[in-house]
Amino acid sequence: MDFTIPENLKLMVETVRRFVKQDLEPVSQQVEEEDFIPEELVRKMRELGLFGLSIPQEYGGLDIGALGECLVYEELSKTNACFRTRIGTNNGIGSQGIVMDGTKEQKEKYLPRIASGEWTSCFALSEPEAGSDAANIQTTAELKGDHWALNGLKHFITNGDVADMAVVFAVTDRKKRARGGITAFIVEKTFPGFYVGAIERKMGMRGSHTSELIFDNCLVPKENVVGGEPNVGRGFATAMKTLDKGRLTMGACALGAAQKLLELSVGYAKQRVQFGKPIAEFQAIQFMLADMATQIYASRQMLYHAAWLRDTKGTSVIKEASMVKVYCTEMANRVADMAVQVFGGMGYMKDLPVERFYRDLRLTRIYEGTSEIQRLVIARELLKE
Ligand SMILES: Cc1cc2nc3c(=O)[nH]c(=O)nc-3n(C[C@H](O)[C@H](O)[C@H](O)COP(=O)(O)OP(=O)(O)OC[C@H]3O[C@@H](n4cnc5c(N)ncnc54)[C@H](O)[C@@H]3O)c2cc1C
Structure with missing residues (x-):
């Protein structure tokens, strides 16, 4: 190794x-x-x-x-x-x-x-009735001459408001749905019938917007089916492969934030004095710092190992990537909770970044596949072996 x-x-x-x-x-x-x-x-x-x-x-x-x-x-x-x-x-x-x-x-x-970066792209799969159950999307696409007409509503789309284009998933065959009935389209923001809807109000992630995207008879040229004509009906596989690929990076984001929270907590514990001594001298605080550091260490090893497997062996890391996503994001949420505790009341105040990390990290267990969906993927892969 x-x-x-x-x-x-x-x-x-x-x-x-x-x-x-x-x-x-x-x-x-x-x-x-x-x-x-x-x-x-x-x-x-x-x-x-x-x-x-x-x-x-x-x-x-x-x-x-x-x-x-x-x-x-x-x-x-x-x-x-x-x-x-x-x-x-x-x-x-x-x-x-x-x-x-x-x-x-x-x-x-x-x-x-x-x-x-001349253009910003986004990914439009989720809808009000289709989150974890992405195959249940209701947005439709119907072939009309040289164009597909898209109709439907997407929500929670990251960068939807600043995007110049979107990879959009729509039903092209209602009977087949995920098994040959969903197609991926490249939709430019200037295509007629494409609108940005409401920008959603969130718990955190300020500075990053998620929005609705509305398709009202949006006309998309035939050549904008991702992969072209032969890929009509194969969009669900494209969506799943795309999400699989993102899972390692989501683990990395959680890891970086957790590392920062550990550094902030160590610094604060050394300088915050209570009962006449720095709180770092209390074993209760030391144990929290030790738990944070240990869990970060474990997360880093599994993340780098899975990334190395993908880069050097070209191995399919579907199971490992889901393990990384669920473990690192849940680890970072535990670390954020401990960091707020180490900071005491100041951890709850907006003057310091700890409370922002706490709110922002909550999302990592939800988007690009919830923790529950990651566990389903891991179990499915295990049972296949
Ligand atoms: C800030 C933000 C940004 C996002 N960005 C994007 C984006 O850019 N593009 C995009 O397409 N989507 C995006 N999403 C959507 C995101 O991927 C979904 O929110 C996520 O997949 C969960 O879907 P849901 O919210 O509908 O929850 P639901 O699917 O309704 O889940 C609710 C609860 O039920 C659980 N659950 C559901 N099914 C099962 C099951 N079979 N077994 C066990 N538990 C289950 C879930 O784990 C969860 O705990 C974003 C969401 C947010 C909040």
């Missing part, structure tokens, strides 16, 4: 660490209050290539592999989570369907724009 991080990835991580420290962290609180990321910062993210971490180099991306992506996300997640989410859809759910299943023409047309 060799856990040495390759030099090129170390350099990338260093660059991101500097960017977080110098550019993102100083405005993190402002972004939280204004619920908006300044355009200047998005421009810097583009310059650093952060929108194209997972896009093949022939289409202008950095293609730094699963481990590289995880390392970058880990660093980026040590500050306000909205920054990572801003680049997240381009690297993950908004692009991978095209990377894996798109035609050559689709890749040539869309991936360079996604990789450079």
Whole structure:
């Protein structure tokens, strides 16, 4: 086993660490209050290539592999989570369907724009009646001449309001549904009949918006079926593959946030004095710090190992990726809870970032497949073996 991080990835991580420290962290609180990321910062993210971490180099991306992506996300997640989410859809759910299943023409047309960050992409699967049960989507697509007419409502779409395009899933055969009746479409925001609906009000993740997307006889050219004509009806597989691929990075985000919370907690415990001594001298506090550090250590090993398996062996890591997602996100939620406890009343105040991490991390157990769905995937894979 060799856990040495390759030099090129170390350099990338260093660059991101500097960017977080110098550019993102100083405005993190402002972004939280204004619920908006300044355009200047998005421009810097583009310059650093952060929108194209997972896009093949022939289409202008950095293609730094699963481990590289995880390392970058880990660093980026040590500050306000909205920054990572801003680049997240381009690297993950908004692009991978095209990377894996798109035609050559689709890749040539869309991936360079996604990789450079010139365009923001998003992923539109969830609907009011179809969350975990994604096969129950009601949005339909009907072939009318050279176009598909899409009708329906998507909700909870990350970056929906800033997206220039969306990978949208719609029913093309009601009888077949997930078994050959759902199709993936690339929909540009300028296509007639495509509207951004309400921006949803959330518990956290301020600075990152989720919105409804409305399709009202939205006309999508035939050539925008992901993968072209032969892939009509194969969209559900594209959606599931896309979500599978994102699970490791979600673990990395949780890990980075947990690491930051540990560092903040150690610092606070050393300087907060009660009963005449720093609270770090109380064993109750020490045990919380020890539990945080131990669980972070365990999470990091499983994350890096699964990423290494994917990069070097090309192994299918469906089971491991779900294990990483469920373990790391639940670990980070426990760490956030302990961090609030170590900070006492200050952990509950908006003056410090701990309460923001606590709220933002709650989401990681819900989106891109809830913890319960991850456990179903793990069990299914186990029982198949
Ligand atoms: C902030 C945010 C951003 C999001 N971004 C996107 C996005 O960009 N694109 C997109 O398409 N979607 C997005 N989503 C949707 C997200 O993926 C869903 O919220 C998630 O899949 C859960 O679906 P649901 O909310 O409908 O919950 P439900 O599916 O209704 O689940 C409710 C509860 O029931 C449990 N449950 C459901 N089925 C089972 C089962 N078979 N066995 C055991 N337990 C079960 C769930 O685990 C959960 O605890 C986002 C959601 C949020 C909150």
